[in-house]
Structure formats: structure tokens, C-alpha cells
Amino acid sequence: MTPAPDKKQDRRPPYQHAADELRRDIKQGRFKPGEQMPSVRELQERFGVANMTARSALNVLRDEGLIYTIHGRGSFVADVADRTGEFTIGYNPPAWYLAKKGKEEPDAEVEEGEPGNESAGSSLIELLAALRDEIRALSAEHQELRREVEALKKAQQPPPS
Known part of the structure; x- marks a missing residue:
């Protein structure tokens, strides 16, 4: 069976789809800073994925600095956005996100004799x-x-x- 020609298939792994949705939820404020993220089991049910796939999605968000995990307690939303909704200095969004948003900042040039900031x-x-x-x-x-x-x-x- 071939897919409909007008639909573009996304060949990314399922954990990336789950991470994208969770990232969007955090960015839109559905999960507030300090709030506990859904458990792995809840993520399995929500996205229809395996245990390791749900864990991988959380790992992506943790690596990006959007969430943090306390052993035995769960994962929690990190405080990474300021009041304008833009990410703060401690957060490094993935390159594809910056490219999509068109917000890649050029490297600042340091003049000779000036200490590097x-x-x-x-x-x-x-x-x-x-x-x-x-x-x-x-x-x-x-x-x-x-x-x-x-x-x-x-x-x-x-x-x-």
C-alpha cells in the first residue's frame, strides 16, 4: 500500500515526535516551571509508544535543559522561559529549532585587546x-x-x- 501523494511522511523516530509535542506543551505553558511531567507510563499511553521510547523523549528534553529529573520522584519542568516566552540564557535550544525560528545569532566578534566576554x-x-x-x-x-x-x-x- 502506498501513502497518499499529498501527505508528506515524517521519517523521524517516534521518540522525537513525542519530544516535539512535549516541548510544544512546555513552550505553550501547558506544563509550568516546577510542575511534574507525566510519568513514563502516562507518556506510553498518550503517544502509544514503548517504555524506552517514552524515556528517550524525556531524555531529549533533559539534554536540552527543558526538564530535570529527581531520582525516585520524576521529571519536572525547568524554569527556562522568561515572561516574554523566549528562552533564557541557560537554555540552548536545538539547532533545528533555531533554524526554523530564524533566530540563529551570529558569533560576536571580540576586538583585539578586549577581554572575551x-x-x-x-x-x-x-x-x-x-x-x-x-x-x-x-x-x-x-x-x-x-x-x-x-x-x-x-x-x-x-x-x-
Whole structure:
């Protein structure tokens, strides 16, 4: 059977289709920064794909910096967009996205004798990314400690008479 001639087939792997849809959902605000992403099982059902395919879609988004994962908790939307909806300095969208949007920025030229701002900017970005990751880890640890405190409080309560 041959496909209809007016339809152009997309030969990309299914995980890329899923990643594109999830990226679009994040960009359009359906998933807010800090909000938990659907589980792998939910993504399997939504896109009709296998477990590893759903995981691969999440890996693409993680590699792009759109989401982060906390082991044992799930994947969460990273805070990458400013109020205008444009991506912020710490996010590097894929090349195909930039080409499609026509937003490829030419490399800035540094005049002779001027210190390069890229190294200062990149070290600042690396520092901010490290701080962000540390805050996320501390936040997850804080939530775990709160649960432990609640469990201890319940254990210390006298049984009902």
C-alpha cells in the first residue's frame, strides 16, 4: 500500500515526535516551571509508544535543559522561559529549532585587546546552573525530611481510646 501523494511522511523516530509535542506543551505553558511531567507510563499511553521510547523523549528534553529529573520522584519542568516566552540564557535550544525560528545569532566578534566576554558569561552560567541544581537537590531533601517528620509525629500520637 502506498501513502497518499499529498501527505508528506515524517521519517523521524517516534521518540522525537513525542519530544516535539512535549516541548510544544512546555513552550505553550501547558506544563509550568516546577510542575511534574507525566510519568513514563502516562507518556506510553498518550503517544502509544514503548517504555524506552517514552524515556528517550524525556531524555531529549533533559539534554536540552527543558526538564530535570529527581531520582525516585520524576521529571519536572525547568524554569527556562522568561515572561516574554523566549528562552533564557541557560537554555540552548536545538539547532533545528533555531533554524526554523530564524533566530540563529551570529558569533560576536571580540576586538583585539578586549577581554572575551564569552568566558566570563559561560562561567557565570555554569555557576548559576550548579546553584540551581543544588537548590533542587536541597528542595527534594527538604520534602523528604518533612515526610519523615510527619511520620514520626503520627507514630508518637497515642492510640485512640
